[in-house]
Amino acid sequence: MERFIALVKTLEDGDWGKATACTAWSVRDILAHQCGAYASGTGYGELFRQYLSILKGGKLPEDAINNTQLADRAGKSPMELIAELQVVGPIAARKWAYEFRLVKPVTIPHATAGSLNLRYLMWVTHSRDTWMHRLDICRATGRNFELTAQHDGRIVALVMRDVAKALAKKLDGRGIVFALTGPAGGSWKIGHGQPSAAIQMDALDFNIHASGRFSYEQVRRLATFTGDGALAEAALKNLLVLY
8 A cells, every 4th residue: 555655646647547457447546446445444334335335236346336436536636535545544454454353254246256255355355456556557657666575476476376266176187387477476386286387477467467457368478388288378268366
């Protein structure tokens, strides 16, 4: 969150309307979404108010919640949104870590993840979402994405844990290696037995694809396959993780 706030403070007037990899959202919309997401962590009242918007419908539960977050902030300027995030962000980070005990055990069905546990959402997914949206803004505005193995590498490692779950039933008992390059990268073996294929690519590009922002055709140009190409192709085509 601190890196996200530091980034948006550097943006200029011409940056806020720029298109992002989240095709329905501008840079300003992403900031508004982050304000809403962290506001949901300030207490049960706001959490339930946002979650009740699921009843209004949407392709995924988060669609309805995201629409509510943006509608709530339709009249706010970027500077007002930054000020809001600076207030609600630290509150939510603390409460997600140590409070909300009544709802953390709750698990709800989810079209992408199969199921979504609220404890995992608060402890892992919210941070991942902020991290990914920081990358969205950097790529949209030409800003540098600050990377360290300690911070960004930890987020990528948790993504790879979910990748393993997502691919568990899609590799037919075979193994595959993901060799992700860059400061946040590393090497992960997914599946069982000796790996029969490997995929090498930049860790950030991998996460853009795993979050649904790249098509298979786009990501294929950025990845190098070795071994069983059909297995590597199937792994990338079937890969979608909740961010």
